[in-house]
Structures are given as structure tokens and as C-alpha cells.
Amino acid sequence: MKRLGILSGALFILLPLAHGASTVHPVRAVRVGVHLRNATPMQVTVGQTLTFDFVPLSQGPKLMSAMGGGILNLGTVSYYGGSTNKGIQIQRNDENFAVTAPLGVKLESGSSSSGTASLKAWLSMPVDPYQVYLDNVLLTLQPTAIQNAMAMGVTTHALKIVVPRSANGSSADFKASISFEITEN
């Protein structure tokens, strides 16, 4: 009896389901357009290695290794005294004097010795009241294009610091940090 009850209950449940199923309209497969990113990979060709280094020049001041970069040793300079280090040029003006030193940069590209690179540079800290130029381009705290087609190999760059006559006391202590950025062309 119990089994019959269960069975009849099951039938009772199933019958409505069967009835409902007969009223369900079959769903027609619908093509849904889905915007997908193109999954096909791009064809890629990669170049080789670009190597960058600061190098001392035979005609220039010493370049000391420090913190993965370098420190350019300009020695002691003064308006009348000139410089104690070789390779440093002094240009005297009425309101200021300029200290110019050659700086060596070496670029190597595994793909080509005749390639070029773009060079940008900027100051990592303010240097007021001084002015710093690299290859006659005034450096600021923002990256500035210095050369658009720097050759591979060792190239010489002119680092110029303009010292105002008004600099004295603590402002006569010059500190600067220059950042370079290189990208192969």
C-alpha cells in the first residue's frame, strides 16, 4: 500500500511534469554574435640585445663607478682658477661661467653596428641656481629628447654646467644626478 502510495504520488508528480513538457515549445538554436578579441596571435619578429654603458674617455675626466651608474669627476673649478682635472673647459662670461666636460656613452646592438638609438635625459633633482646642459640641450626634471639618432659604439657627449656669479655659500655646493634613457630606433 505504501509503495502504491509512493508510486501514485510519483505518478502524480510526473504527470504534471509531462503535461508541462508538452506545452514547452522547443527552443530553436539561435546564433548569437559574440564580439571576441581576435585570438589569432600576431606574427612577431624580435631584435637582439641592446647594451648601454657609461665609459671614461681618454681626453676626459675620471668616471667613477657608483650604484650601477657613474659619477663624473669634475674636480675643483673656479672662475679664475680653471679646473684641476683634464678635459674640463671653462668659459667665462660676465654673469656666470660654464664648465664643460666630455662624457662617454657606449651602445651596442646585437642586431646591427650601424643602427641608431634615441637618447633622452633629465635631472633627478633640482639644481637651482645652476643650469645643466647635455649636448647643448637644457636639462629639466622632465625627460627631454637629446638625440634622435645616436650612433652605436662609443659616442662623446658634452656635459655643461652653467654657474652663476651669484652662487656662494651653501648654494655653491653643486650636486646633480642625470638620468639617461635609451631606446633603439
Added chain:
Amino acid sequence: MNPVRRRLSSATVCRALLVGICLSSAMMAQPALAQSSSLSLTPAVIMAKGTFGQSLTQKLTINNNTPATFRFDMVAEDVAVKNGKRVFLPAGESPGSIAANAVFSPSEIVAPPHTSATVMMTVTLPQKTSLRAMVAIFHTKNVVATNEKGVGLTASIGTLVTFNLTNDVAVSIGPLQIHPPTDTTNLSIDSELTNIGTEPVLPKGTAAILNAKGHLVGKAPFTIKRLLPGEKLDFQAEYPGTLPAGTYRALCTFVVGSKIQNVQSDFTIR
């Protein structure tokens, strides 16, 4: 005393203005750069070919061959061309910026001394853009600031990524400028090329030198340079050989993609 000397002496000489580093014992202890201490990046250039909307994933490796630990932020910039020259623009500044869709993993990286570190870069191209290049930069956080008075130097390095997305490849070749040889220089042939298409190109050129009878007497390759759309650059071929006095013709051929373009000019060696 000269008034000028009087005004300047106290501000400069007497106060011993020091620019740069004094030759102190502390500095003498630091070694000069006797051997290479470099940063290198692989690959330095990536050339991708595909269509708008596609993605590119590439591994970038920085090699720290220095005795210091380098810390980098990964930065992407778009490369545009204005007035025939490249300019680097912050990501998102340009319409259709490619750099804005660049993702680096990790976005900050540390490279201990004499080690390499790797970053995965994924770039997804916009559905529409006139840009065809970006740079992925290992932007150094290192600042060589010293207690001594001097100029610290540090470096960042970037990978150029170019994208060829259509078949619109075209280059305009300017007139040849021929510089005869001198006692200290070789014969050089120059031409300004302009990319007038919408895709980056790598023109490959050769200069053939013909004598008055039309016989080939020498050849010289032009330097290979990449031209982004709108960019113009001077290409040069240098012939190291010796040419007797006479009239010659330089016949220059440039291959750009599947196209071949010729330009020629006569010149005289005296």
C-alpha cells in the same frame, strides 16, 4: 684693482666654489670604471604584424651587469611622428593610444647585481589607431646622489615595439646628393627618405655606380634605418673604392616591402 675682479673674487675664488668632486681620499677609494659595467635589454626591438584588436605577449629581459641593485618601474609610451621626427608621448595622451593598453607583469622589478630579470608584456591594439609604435621602458628608480659634490649618472633602457597592420607601405625617395671623394673621405651618396604610408618600414637600398659606358664599377649598401609613418631620415651609402676621373652614374635601388623603387643621378670625378 679691476672692479670686475673685485666683484667676482668673493663670490667665486675666496668662497672656493666647488663644482664636481674634490679629489678626496673617500673618492680615491672608489674604483674607476676599468671594465664594462652595463645594462642590457633583450629584445631591443619587437616587430609585430597583425590586425587591429589583436594582442601581443612578449617576454622582456633586463640584464644587470653592474655591481649594484637596480629597481625599475615598467613604463609604456606611444611613439608618434611630428614634423618628420619621432616624439615619445605618455600612455593615453594620444587618441588610439597603444601604450595605454600595455600591461606589465610585474610592473615593478628588481635586478640584483650581475643577474637578469624578466617582465611579461601584453599589449592589445585598439580597434582603430593611427599609431604604429610604442616603447616599453625599464625606468630606473636608482638615483646616483652622492654626498660629494658631483654629477651622478644613471640609465633607463627601453624596447621599441612596432606594429604593421595594413598593406599600405609606401616611401618617397628624395633626390640624390652625391659627395665626391676627397683625400680624407669616401664617395658618399645621400638621399632623404620619407615614409608616406601608414606602416613602419625598413628600406633596404643599394647604390650601383656605373661608368660612362654603363658598366658597373662598384656597389655600396645604404644604411638600414627604420621609418615610422611620417618619419623622414637621411640614408647614406659610402663607396670606399677609388674611381678614376670621369663621368659616372649612381643608380640607387630601394626595396620597401614588396616594392622596388629606383632613383639615379650623374656625377663627375675630377
